[in-house]
Amino acid sequence: MSEVYGVRRNRLRERYAATGTAGALVSRPANVRYLAGGAPRGAVLLLGPAEDVLLCPREPTGDTREGRPDERLRLTVLPTASGDPAVAAADLARTAGGASLAVEEHHLTVSRHRAVRSVAPRMRLADLGLAVEQLRVVKDEEEIACLRIAAEITDQALGELLESILVGRTERHLALELERRLIDHGADGPAFPTSVATGPNSGRRGHHPTDRRVEEGDFLSVCVGADYRGYRCEIGRTFVIGTSPAQWQIELYDLVFAAQRAAREALAPGAACRDVDRAARQILDAAGHGEGLAPLTGHGVGLEIDEDPQLAPAAMGKLDACVPVTVEPGVHLPGRGGVRIDDTLVVRQEADGGPELLTITTKELLAL
């Protein structure tokens, strides 16, 4: 696995070298982990000019949530209270004779940027921009393997919850129970705060669990995902509590299901992100739910739960093979509740069987 990181660093090197920059300072944690394999909190990665160095504010703890830094990378643990690792990195680049350094201006604060400049006043500071984020969009098979495991863990945790008694339990307790089960099954943690929404709360994107208890006849919508070795997936399902769903519940569920399927089927290399969004959005719109739809139908996932690409009306760009995305349309009817259905899939060539569904929990409307 280790050489993967060297390959990634070289791909980044080609990008900024082309702009005439001698070195790069990567500070955004997910970007550091992508290029270095792992990093203690606060670590930064200096690429070139002389060598690549991971500067850590403390010893790596071996905590799986930090990942394991690439052994082929020089690792420097800074003395306690020696200040900002980004400044130490800039100083190192200066002593190595670097004339210019590309930094992540979308991550460094104005104050940190000033401190970096002050230790190397003669060094030209350029903007690395989203170069690393762009490299991260298309995943290699090791990354997809981690996402696959994250999805398996998530399906297991959700499946177990569905077998337990739900009526009378609060949204908060169900969310905590799901997170405990994720960890039981080997997750490093939840990929994002688990959302459990009942009754009038159901179907709300990113709903924060409350003390409301599950009641007969409720819609119950759940959005949960595991973090496995840093890779984060997402699944959302909506269920009905009790013996038989009401007519409006069946109709709303079928509608959202149709919209979600349409977007899933639109996933293909070369497909415009906005067209995938439209595939779902126009179905919900035609049914009179155009108002109050979420701004996006889905998004990329990986080392962060919300990455490029975005599946939204104004999104530019096309999908590539090996890009994992969520497809998560939903409708929420104020005061009544609603439905969200959310899967994580990997865009694949038609010849390879089309989109690979990672989150395989059934999407039938289950009455629990």
Place this chain on the structure above:
Amino acid sequence: MSEVYGVRRNRLRERYAATGTAGALVSRPANVRYLAGGAPRGAVLLLGPAEDVLLCPREPTGDTREGRPDERLRLTVLPTASGDPAVAAADLARTAGGASLAVEEHHLTVSRHRAVRSVAPRMRLADLGLAVEQLRVVKDEEEIACLRIAAEITDQALGELLESILVGRTERHLALELERRLIDHGADGPAFPTSVATGPNSGRRGHHPTDRRVEEGDFLSVCVGADYRGYRCEIGRTFVIGTSPAQWQIELYDLVFAAQRAAREALAPGAACRDVDRAARQILDAAGHGEGLAPLTGHGVGLEIDEDPQLAPAAMGKLDACVPVTVEPGVHLPGRGGVRIDDTLVVRQEADGGPELLTITTKELLAL
């Protein structure tokens, strides 16, 4: 309660007005919440020049974790996908005829700062610096009341855990159980990731729970805290598992206890932060544990778990009354484990009874 926020905003206004700045853009979430009472994720607060406006990227959800925005404050919900609220705020300041705007350069990224400048090229951008953080150091009685409740919740959760069977359970499960109990008792969530450390892991500051199981004869150290209405406290205790602690455990515990008590007793208005640190550090140092001590003995708490002041050897400044701080010395012996004892206290005048201990769980060495 509401007028409290207006008072805080006016105190800030006096500060930057003195520097000849017409308005201020507050973007750091804890600072926005302090001045506005609450804010949806991503919200920014514009103070002046014409009026104060809270710019939110979405409708407030009423989620207790966000707080409730001050009704006396103009609240603007930006249209979906209208971009960075900080840029919208700068545009508003410009149209209001503001000649200058102070921004939080320690929070705004270089890219956001550039975007802010680009919408108002003629407006002078100054640095607000840590003005709001400085206002936040001394707490009012409402803030201390929230911290008191957070501490009560934390003591309850910890007390319940101690009554349960511990041997054979993993660090991860104990941590999750504690967090569930925090929420059962009314916390908005954990104040920080709960740390549970057993055996050789015990006594390590910020240890991330592993799958190691509690064994007879272990030290068990726990660090946990509740978030109540945004206010975060912290308690750390170390216990022995089994009937009777070993001699080395008793001696190490007594030493850390003595150090922690010395620092607690040094807390007083006007006391130098470094002297409080030294009170604990010199006791551990004299016993031969000077190496490998944490860089700080304690820190302020409030809307963030790690605020000013810092109790550290190089810390400048003195304590004031009504400043809540942690006192958390510890010793970790590699391979054997260690002890940490951590309380949250409020600095008070001698005449008011001296330091107010918020976390009242016993500090005897309990054998569980």
